[in-house]
Amino acid sequence: MTSSTHQHLTLLKKSTKAISTTDGKCIDVFELQLNSASEAALKVWAKHFRAQYCLDDELDNLREGSGKSRRDFLLESVFPSATTRLGPAVRSGDFVEILVSDVLETQYGYWVPRTRHSGKMVRDESPRGSDILGFKLVSDADGEWSSNDILIVCEAKGQLSGKLPKARLQDAVDDSVRDALRKSESLIAAKRRLLQLDRLVDAKRVARFQDPLARPHIEHAGAAATFCSSLFDEALIQATDCSQHPNHQGIMLVVIHAPTLMKFVHSLYERAADEA
Template sequence: MPWTSEHLKWLIDTGIIITTACGKQAKVYRFDYDLADQYTMSKWAKHFRNHYCLDQEIEVFKGPGQTNYDYLVEMKFPSKSKAPGPSIRSGDFAEILVSDYLEYLKGFVVPRTRYDRKAVPNESTKGSDVLAFKVEPQNSDNDEMLVYEVKAKLTGKPKDMLQEAIDHSAKDELRLAESLHGIKQRLYDRNEHAMIPMISRFQDSVNKPYKQSYGAAAVCADSVFDIETLSCADSSKHPNNASLELLAFHGKELMELAHSLYEVAASEI
């Protein structure tokens, strides 16, 4: 399979805890990457590319005479320069990073179906940003679904992206059924049928109750990241505030990193 967690060696727990205006706490992680580490960048780029199109499908989907690079850049990846492509790149990068954190560091199962069936590359997929699952074979009451809203600002000046993530997370409960249905459809379309029963399980909260939690994450470049600004966030009006967890990620020149990752992903296939 194309998936890898090698790049998460760059994700550092800073030990910093942001206390928000409503008293909730947000852990802070720093993404301390190294562009010169070509081995890790290459593995990460493959992992990243396959969210948009599995390597074995490119030959089938690309047009006659079209190179793999041109197909990925023109038909699959959000644009590097044409609006709103850069902002879509920023959002996708952040969502995939949070997905990797939840799957490889927190032990959740995160279906990777959000990006590969978009008809228009420069649009975001509707629905919840990240859905993550844990299944307890011995006691289904302990099964857990975690619904994360992710907001990114990879360049610019300080802004409270955590508040923005919290505000958008408040809508997740309303669109959850559609998000689960969308995941199941895309899994079926890709012949990944083994995961479908797990999704079906989380569509039945009445007969088989489970734990349902929510999360809000801010992913910011160092120029945007400011503890004082983020600490102004207030989740007291969130409908699931009691089960809401908060995260913040930051790193240097993250937009430059995202563009580099897309370029490597397109070039090495």
């Protein structure tokens, strides 16, 4: 279901062609049809994207004393740089994580806390821990929980530029294996950030999943890869092997591709700053 803040995902079209990994796991493939994006959709997307780093009603207080305009403050102090050695790669990684979070919410019905990028201390570094936490709760009533509540921990990789396609879905699967060790710390980090933002109800949602022995729940793994369409190689994607993953039965695989994607990412950061 696409909300008003996710209008850009009306551009997302799921492939009707079924593809699978070597061990028979189904892969959902989406194309992001950027060429069909309206000006209105891009404006909503830019506002939503900017909010992952900084809410608009916080921006003036944050930039106070810097002597910078809203635009310059975002581009020079908040968003990953377009020109430094590490900045473009961090831009790519952040964009992929935010896009996959959007897809988890709109296409699969998860709630994603959205704390990862607003809590960054260094703009040209990627936050540590699991890339994305997603939650489904049978009931949102305070103190209620169900053994059918679901936690998904998702690894997101991207290849938005380059000449030769890489096995980024396999990379996501392989890195997902480590999420069992990072999950507890990632939950604590999300909860801490939610408490700092005074989002107490959301913090309780996260807390529900911190003690699986006392409050059992379903755990899924996710592995997602996002490509520039020129690097989308179906054969290489199908060569992915999940057979050694500890949550083999509960792993979800997603691939997204779009044309001239890194060029679009830079333009989205510019628009997000220009329209602040």
